Ligand SMILES: [K+]
């Protein structure tokens with residue numbers, strides 16, 4: 272009976288986590304939270320699928336770029352495809368944060384048509400672009416946040432902690448670089464990139480950061 | 482072994498409920514079912530996030546209003562934001578029903594940027610707007626359906642039974658009033674409001690209601 | 692303790708399957724994968740719900756047709772409605788495959804307004820439409836893939852294996868025919884049709900198929 276209560280508890284907790292964006296962790300790179308892709312390498316314009324031919328938005332950023340800042344809900348195709356096996360994307364976060372972890376997600380193995388387009392070796396860096404006078408002394412300084420390899424055999428959302436060397440730097444922009452993929456010669460698909468962290472406490476940061 | 486079967490059973494039942502709109506209960510205020518927002522207090526037009534600047538639809542109802550009649554799928558930002566800490570929304574239901582319960586949903590704690598914009602003290606009333614000759618004798622009579630407080634510490638979808646005083650009144654329109662929120666001075670976000678109940682049985686209602 | 696580990700394991704596996712499009716099975720009829728509805732019987736244009744009045748796309752195929760090639764996420768109304776209790780839809784798949792199973796899905800009982808519009812007796816056939824020189828010898832040959840009855844008492848996504856008589860035929864187009872529904876006199880709603888299978892291995896197929 273005790274076991275039954277336990278089983279029920281585990282189920283409810285895990286479903287709650289699943290319902291809370293899969294990880295139950297705040298994502299400052301979420302489109303519906305205000306994050307936007309501001310720059311990217313050459314997109315992949317497949318002949319098949321007319322949805323690739325939608326036009327570019329402001330600053331030459333393609334509309335499909337937003338897909339990598341949104342949930343995929345287990346659907347293959349809900350990704351941003353870039354040309355070749357290396358490239359990059361720059362994302363302006365919802366707000367300035369102290370980053371803690373990065374999550375890279377690809378489509379689940381069981382429903383994928385082909386997973387060779389998944390990114391493999393990746394690097395995420397971040398900096399403070401500013402606009403905000405009080406933090407501008409930090410602007411321009413770039414921090415390496417994480418270097419990792421996306422593993423096709425592990426769970427489809429893979430989380431990597433930010434390197435200690437990044438300290439508790441404040442950033443509002445990240446750059447995601449991939450230098451290889453899982454053997455697709457034509458393109459690399461990014462299903463979703465999340466940036467976890469917390470907003471700097473305005474009281475504590477003032478004297479500490481100066 | 483018996484326990485294993487039990488565990489499996491609990492899991493499948495809970496996932497089924499989760500997959501069935503989270504609660505497994507019919508919602509007559511669902512946009513895809515035909516419900517619409519017909520009136521609301523002043524919307525909150527945040528400077529940040531260009532999606533707030535979409536234009537209003539018919540009768541001055543903003544397009545984002547529909548968000549509160551749709552699932553949120555664990556995404557922060559998928560809500561209708563109204564100015565200040567009090568306000569209201571009126572919703573025409575899919576069809577005339579005898580209401581049984583109201584569900585108010587906010588974004589899950591674990592993924593929220595800020596939950597101070599959640600409504601706190603709420604009141605839901607309903608009436609029959611009509612169009613339908615056979616029920617029009619009831620038109621204009623307003624029923625208090627529920628009064629409740631949304632609790633940030635409880636599960637994110639909170640269901641409240643309709644008051645006995647509402648009897649088995651037939652309604653096709655509800656008004657959701659909030660008189661306070663969880664301390665946001667600028668705005669209040671409504672992620673989703675659901676109205677549960679059943680359609681009046683045309684045979685039984687005739688003599689009883691006259 | 693062993694039991695606890697087991698319970699946790701079951702939960703995580705089932706949630707993973709749920710998150711992977713509900714079945715954890717590749718679907719070659721998925722819109723986001725490139726599949727399209729190419730032909731259908733007369734659509735049902737309900738007076739209620741302005742979304743039914745959207746215009747037709749290319750070849751007289753209505754835009755709502757795409758709904759049946761997309762996930763429904765437990766929402767009633769996310770379907771393609773056809774007039775009457777019999778009709779058909781033809782779908783061009785993402786690519787040519789050897790079909791293995793068909794899944795027909797309707798909205799869950801617990802959240803449905805009315806399930807009388809569910810298809811009942813169904814037949815799925817398939818053929819190779821071609822464009823591709825190497826497979827064109829097969830073009831025009833039509834295969835009966837499955838005949839089944841959708842059961843309102845069973846789980847809402849029902850999977851049927853392809854008949855042995857279809858052998859390992861290669862198809863890129865399917866036709867879904869329904870000859871009855873669950874007693875709705877006006878219309879039949881198709882929430883989703885999936886086509887499972889695998890892509891022919893170009894090496895093995897050459898000699899075998901000729
Ligand atoms: K996505």
Ligand SMILES: [K+]
Pocket residue numbers: 548549550551552553559560672673
């Ligand atoms: K919503």
Ligand SMILES: [K+]
Pocket residue numbers: 758759760761762763769770882883
């Ligand atoms: K659907």
